[in-house]
Amino acid sequence: MRAGNAGSAGAATRNPVPAAPRAAARFDLPESDAFTRPYWDAAAEGRLLLRRCRAEGCGAAHHYPREFCPYCWSENVGWETATGRATLxxxxxxxRNDLPPFGDRVPYTAAVVDLAEGPRMxxxxxxxxxxxxxIGMPLVVHFRSAGATGAVDGSGFAFPVFRPA
Structure with a gap:
């Protein structure tokens, strides 16, 4: 007789347990945390938030959200509601995009816009x-839902996208 649990491998092949179906990985959903939650909550309400430096002599707005000002390095920054206006x-x-769920959306227009408040996005x-x-055409923000809207696990998000003003 061999040492170890020789019988367990045979039992697994006689009574296989079906694997739970795996959902396709989503590459378009962010990871929300305590810092970014105000941004995603505002987006769900149809508002675009920026961060603005509150340091004397700076006052620069920036996007993507950071906990410090990328211009003067001050940590005195806060959230501000943007106008939602931009130019292309x-x-x-x-x-072509093979990552789920982008393959179902092609063709789509990826862009960089200049927000009215200054930052590029x-x-x-x-x-x-x-x-x-x-180039330079006026745009306005609107929001697209993705993930499980209203899901208690936080998998539902609204994303800022732009269309002609």
């Missing part, structure tokens, strides 16, 4: 054919 800086139409342009896109 550049764009690229994506025709990566986003997506919606409701506009590529032939009508122009």
């Amino acid at each position: 800086y550049t764009w690229s139409v994506v025709h 990566m986003t997506e342009i919606t409701d506009c054919p590529e032939s009508e896109l122009r």
Whole structure:
């Protein structure tokens, strides 16, 4: 007789337990934490938040949210509701993306916009054919839901995207 649990391998093959179905990995959902939660909560309400430096002599707005000012390094920064207005800086139409769920969305327009408050932001342009896109065109924010909206596990998010004003 061999040492060890020789019988367990045979039992597993005689009575296989079906594996639970695995959901496809999502590459479009952020990880919300205590710092970013105000941003995602505001987005769910249809508001775009920025961070603004409150240090004397600076006052710069920035995006993506950080806990410090990227211009003067002050930690005296706070949340501010943006106007939601922007202009198109550049764009690229994506025709192929193999990562879930982007493959179901192609083609889509990835873009960088200049927010009215100053910062540049990566986003997506919606409701506009590529032939009508122009550098400097005025845009306005709206929000797209993704994930399980209202899910208690926090998997539902609203994302700021832009369309022509």
